[in-house]
Amino acid sequence: MDDNTQQASPIRFFEMVGIGRDEMKNYTVRLNSNKYIDVFNLYYSNRQEAMEWIFTRKWSGKDASGNIYGKALQFIQTHDGRWLFVGAFSTTGEYRNAKGDQVYYYEEDLKFKSYADRTIVSFARNAGLRDLRTVYQLSSPRTDWCTRFWNDLTVSEISERGMPHDPFPGYSNVSLSLPELQTVLSFGEWQGALRAVSAIYLQTDRANGWHYVGSAYGDGGLLGRWNDYAWGDHTGGNKLLKELVAQEGEEYISNNFQYSILEVFNPAIDASTIIRREHWWMETLGSVRDEKSTNPHGYNTGKQYKNTGEGKDAGAY
Numbered sequence: 001m002d003d004n005t006q007q008a009s010p011i012r013f014f015e016m017v018g019i020g021r022d023e024m025k026n027y028t029v030r031l032n033s034n035k036y037i038d039v040f041n042l043y044y045s046n047r048q049e050a051m052e053w054i055f056t057r058k059w060s061g062k063d064a065s066g067n068i069y070g071k072a073l074q075f076i077q078t079h080d081g082r083w084l085f086v087g088a089f090s091t092t093g094e095y096r097n098a099k100g101d102q103v104y105y106y107e108e109d110l111k112f113k114s115y116a117d118r119t120i121v122s123f124a125r126n127a128g129l130r131d132l133r134t135v136y137q138l139s140s141p142r143t144d145w146c147t148r149f150w151n152d153l154t155v156s157e158i159s160e161r162g163m164p165h166d167p168f169p170g171y172s173n174v175s176l177s178l179p180e181l182q183t184v185l186s187f188g189e190w191q192g193a194l195r196a197v198s199a200i201y202l203q204t205d206r207a208n209g210w211h212y213v214g215s216a217y218g219d220g221g222l223l224g225r226w227n228d229y230a231w232g233d234h235t236g237g238n239k240l241l242k243e244l245v246a247q248e249g250e251e252y253i254s255n256n257f258q259y260s261i262l263e264v265f266n267p268a269i270d271a272s273t274i275i276r277r278e279h280w281w282m283e284t285l286g287s288v289r290d291e292k293s294t295n296p297h298g299y300n301t302g303k304q305y306k307n308t309g310e311g312k313d314a315g316a317y
Contacts, residue, residue, distance in 0.1 A: 010154035013085070013121050017112055024146050026070045027088075029153075030054070031123070033077035040078055041177055043086070046255065050076070052103055054086070060100030071109060075121070079169075082156055083123055087116035120157040123149075168193045171261045178254045182230045185223070194223035197264040200278050201225070202285070203299070207256040211287035212241065212299035215278040217271050226259065240289060240299045279305060 014024065032039055032054050043050040054074055057066055068091050075083040088109040097103050108116075168189045176184065184190040198217040204210075214236070216225035228236045234253040235241035245253060262281050265274055282288050287298040288305045 012150060013119075013153040013155055014150055016155055017088075017115055021146070021150060024150065028068045028070055028072045029149055030066070030068070030072050030074050031077070031083060032075060039076045040084070041180065043076055043084075051086075051106075052097065055089075055091075055104040055106055056101050057094065057104055058102040068104060072106070078120060082120050084117070085115055085119040085121060088112040115158075118159045119155060120159075121153050122156045123153050171197070171199070171264045174259070174261045176259045178230070178234060178257055178259070181226060181259050185227060185230050191223055194226060195221045196267070197221050198267050198269060198274055199225075199261055199265065200263040200274065200281055202260045202262050202281075203229075204258045204260070205256055205299070206258055207252075208297075210297050210299055211285045212238065213262070213278060213281045213285060213287045214238075215274050217265070217267070217269075217274050221267060222261070222264075229259070238299065238304075239301055244299070275307065 014020075019027065037053070039050060039053070042053070054076070055072075057068070072089045072091065074086045074089060076086060078084055088111070089106040090109060091104040091106050093105040094102055095105060168184075171193070185194075199215070199222040201214050201216060201222065203212040203214070205212075214225065216222040218224075220227075225236070233242070233245055234250055234257075235245055241253075263277060265277075282300050282305055285298075287300045289296050289298045289301060
């Protein structure tokens, strides 16, 4: 490497969005993270609920509050520890929600809208900024806060398609809501990884804990199968999922289903081997519906469990 090569200077978030040092006092920075709530997943799957959580000033029964002064620059933590910018907002009043929490009414500043849901920033935490649910009021006498945010809140990624995505985490670490699945299937890194394998996959209904075990093999690999679920009625042709959608609506799948990968295979592996493993997972997870049971559960049908995989897609039962 040429010794004269200089590393590019980081892009400061405040400079990029046009907020000067003298204007920072008019803003509050809010870094939203919680060890009990996956805020990033919630924002994908139910933005309205996520925004209410983000704009909660005080939770019922708790002393701690998160007052916002001036305009709020709201960020949520991504799964790799960075921060997604979700917008700049003014608060316009307060209300109490059904749980008794005090929540801000808000309106978005459209000046910053082109950066929202597209910009991920890095922020170097230190001993003075460990509480990630705290509001940082930049007009505070703690002027060192302004310096830290000015220097250390730097742009890491800007997506041209909208919501930035996590990099492919490895097959054993995939866990996606339907809105997340629809998003990542448009990115080349995810497409390549899912197309490259046959697989046993799992759908979990988070509302009741029921499972659906499926297999993907043949042309398109897991990518082709998950594309079937991502678009259309989200059932993949499965009989019991079709009944669920007919009863509850497609939004039930969007709001409650989680997609993960149980096992992957070289595409050269024969279908019968994959089907045998699929049946083993059905048995292990108890996903086959037994209508004679006093408490039937699971979304795999008995007909699917009996399928041998000879030229048929098991997920169509």
